[in-house]
Amino acid sequence: MDRYRDIIPEFERFKEVQSLPLPISARINTLKTDRLSMLERLERQSIRYESFGWYPLGLRIDMEKPGKLLEYLLGYIHIQEEVSMVPPLVLDPKPGEEILDLCASPGGKTTQISQAMENRGVVFANEPSLARIAPLRSNCERLGAVNVAITRYDGRRFPDHLFHRVLVDAPCGSEGRARRDPDLLSRCSRKRSLDIQVLQTGLLRRAVRITRPGGVIVYSTCTYAPEENELVVQKVLDEARLEQFSLPGLKGCPGVTDWDGRELDEDLKHCSRYYPHLNDTGGFFVAKLIKR
Amino acid sequence: MSPSSSRGRGGNNFEPLERREVADLWHSRFGGPEDAFEGYRFYRKASSIWVISEADLPNLSYEALGMRMISLKDRPWKPTTCALQIFGRYATKNVVHISDEQARAFLAGESQAMETGCESCESGYVVVFYRGEVLGCGLYSRGILASQLPKERRMSNCMEGIDN
Numbered sequence: 330m331d332r333y334r335d336i337i338p339e340f341e342r343f344k345e346v347q348s349l350p351l352p353i354s355a356r357i358n359t360l361k362t363d364r365l366s367m368l369e370r371l372e373r374q375s376i377r378y379e380s381f382g383w384y385p386l387g388l389r390i391d392m393e394k395p396g397k398l399l400e401y402l403l404g405y406i407h408i409q410e411e412v413s414m415v416p417p418l419v420l421d422p423k424p425g426e427e428i429l430d431l432c433a434s435p436g437g438k439t440t441q442i443s444q445a446m447e448n449r450g451v452v453f454a455n456e457p458s459l460a461r462i463a464p465l466r467s468n469c470e471r472l473g474a475v476n477v478a479i480t481r482y483d484g485r486r487f488p489d490h491l492f493h494r495v496l497v498d499a500p501c502g503s504e505g506r507a508r509r510d511p512d513l514l515s516r517c518s519r520k521r522s523l524d525i526q527v528l529q530t531g532l533l534r535r536a537v538r539i540t541r542p543g544g545v546i547v548y549s550t551c552t553y554a555p556e557e558n559e560l561v562v563q564k565v566l567d568e569a570r571l572e573q574f575s576l577p578g579l580k581g582c583p584g585v586t587d588w589d590g591r592e593l594d595e596d597l598k599h600c601s602r603y604y605p606h607l608n609d610t611g612g613f614f615v616a617k618l619i620k621r
Numbered sequence: 622m623s624p625s626s627s628r629g630r631g632g633n634n635f636e637p638l639e640r641r642e643v644a645d646l647w648h649s650r651f652g653g654p655e656d657a658f659e660g661y662r663f664y665r666k667a668s669s670i671w672v673i674s675e676a677d678l679p680n681l682s683y684e685a686l687g688m689r690m691i692s693l694k695d696r697p698w699k700p701t702t703c704a705l706q707i708f709g710r711y712a713t714k715n716v717v718h719i720s721d722e723q724a725r726a727f728l729a730g731e732s733q734a735m736e737t738g739c740e741s742c743e744s745g746y747v748v749v750f751y752r753g754e755v756l757g758c759g760l761y762s763r764g765i766l767a768s769q770l771p772k773e774r775r776m777s778n779c780m781e782g783i784d785n
Contacts, residue, residue: 361706402728402774403754404706427676451676462684467773470688470703475661476674479685490679 330504330514333553336585337604346606351508355395355406356414356437357386360444360473362405370400383578387414404471409437412505412579412603412613416498416549417441419574419617424449426493431484431536434461436468436477438498443474452477453492455484485531487539494545495536499529499561505551505612508605522556529561537568537620546618551611553604555588558614559597569618571599580607584616635664635671635686643670646691646698651748652713661687668694672704697745702757702771709748709755714741716748717759717766724751727759730775732767739766 334340357367364385371378371390376398381387389411392398400406417438422428424446433439433454442452454477456465462481469477482488484497502517502525503510529550536546546569550557562571562584575581584600586593600616643663644655664671664686673687690704700709717739719727726733727749739747742761746769749759758769768775 397776399728399776402756402776404703448674451674451678453681456684466685469685470701471774473688473703473707475672475687475707476676477685477687478673478678478681478683480681481684482682488681490681 330517330553332519336555336588337553338582339606342606343604346609347507347511347514349508351410351611352389352609353392353395354381354409354411355388355390356409356441357388358405358407358440358444358472359386360440360448361403362400367400367405370405374398381411381414381578383576384414384418387411402471404473407437407440407468407472409441410506410509411610412608413437413551413611414441415576415579415601415603415613415615416496416547417445418576419615420494420496420545420547422446422450422452422494426450427453427490429453429455429487429492429495429536429539431455431487431495431497431532432499433479434458434465436465436474438496439465439477440468440472440474442496443469443472443476446476448474448476450476453480454478455480455482455487457481457483485528485535487535490539491541492539492544493541494547495540497529497532497536497546497548499532499548499550499557501525501529501550501552501557502554503551504553505603505605505614508611517552517554519554519556522552522554526556526561529557530564533561533565537565537618540569540620542620544620546620548616548618550614552614553602553612555585555593558602558616559584559586559588559593559600562600562616562618563594563597565618566594566596569620571596572617572619573599574601574617579603581615582607584614635666635683638663638665638670643672643691647700647708650697650746651700651709651711651715653708653711657708657711663690665693668692699746699769700758702769702774705748705758706755712748715743715745715761716750717742717761718750719756719766723766724756727751727756727766727768728770728776730768730770730772732765734764735761735766736764739764
């Protein structure tokens with residue numbers, strides 16, 4: 330990851346944090362419970378937790394396997410990495426809308442979208458891989474996300490329809506997940522990123538095409554490589570414009586605007602990069618686009 | 622225009638069902654208020670009934686619509702755990718309330734003898750409540766309650782979830 334030395338602040342600390350385990354985090358599912366009741370349940374069981382400063386439904390839970398809680402079976406919580414809760418918040422879906430989640434499995438973001446919509450309207454959760462449909466369905470069912478319709482298209486060729494908002498949480502090199510799976514890093518390289526970029530660009534281009542004019546497209550990855558992030562977003566700026574956003578309490582860094590000796594579009598600074606050492610989380614990239 | 626699964630196999634489409642039809646089926650076993658299913662639409666695909674929030678769906682090929690609610694594969698029909706967790710709380714009959722100890726067995730997927738609490742249940746599928754919340758589906762027959770919790774939902778060795 331040394332090639333990121335010039336774009337990641339406090340790079341030595343960034344490297345140190347890679348070997349530290351990721352805090353366990355969960356999202357309270359308001360389709361089946363409410364925040365206060367869930368917090369009371371944790372307190373009754375003497376389970377220590379801490380609410381995220383930037384998102385009251387997010388919790389750090391001080392236990393190894395919250396998946397073994399009865400509350401998990403009941404669908405009151407979903408185990409979800411802290412920064413992976415960012416893209417649905419930036420997408421900001423409203424009850425009654427038609428939302429497309431183009432790369433949906435295993436459904437953490439899908440169900441977070443569903444809960445923001447209070448189960449009204451439709452989330453189209455697309456997942457091309459048959460093997461990944463089962464976990465997606467299972468999570469939607471457990472969490473009571475009953476406004477989700479699952480499709481299995483190649484996202485680059487998703488059929489014509491105009492959505493209010495589209496989330497492209499693209500397949501990526503996953504460098505931002507290294508605290509959970511250190512082996513990921515050995516598989517990442519500039520060349521591999523350039524290979525995935527082709528797929529990512531195809532997905533984002535299609536997403537922009539099938540969003541209503543004025544509608545929102547959120548592009549996210551859990552990787553740092555500008556080849557998979559800003560360089561992908563730059564390719565659609567003729568059809569969509571970047572919009573700045575921030576989540577008070579969560580430290581984001583602006584997108585890069587020059588890379589590999591190349592000047593990129595100035596507006597790419599409106600993208601947000603989330604680094605593990607700045608928030609004690611995984612790593613993420615998020616861009617918010619408005620269809621022209 | 623009804624949403625269909627276009628991958629070409631006959632009999633594998635989501636066919637719309639009348640809400641009334643599904644409500645009558647459900648009420649015949651579990652009772653409950655007439656309006657419990659307002660705001661939902663129902664579909665049948667192969668041997669299952671699916672429920673999704675009320676909305677007009679574009680004509681796409683679907684793998685799933687909302688959640689699987691009822692399996693019609695065998696007789697009697699069987700409600701799914703996830704559907705009971707949403708609609709089961711309105712049930713007025715064929716309901717069983719279980720204790721801490723019984724909940725442990727139920728969550729482990731076991732069958733257990735029920736000395737009390739099932740007097741008013743007819744044989745067949747029942748809604749299993751624990752501390753006011755629906756855990757899922759049980760099969761009750763001749764004093765025995767068999768957990769129908771899907772394997773992937775069972776919690777056999779760890780009951781941190783049952784607070785003391």
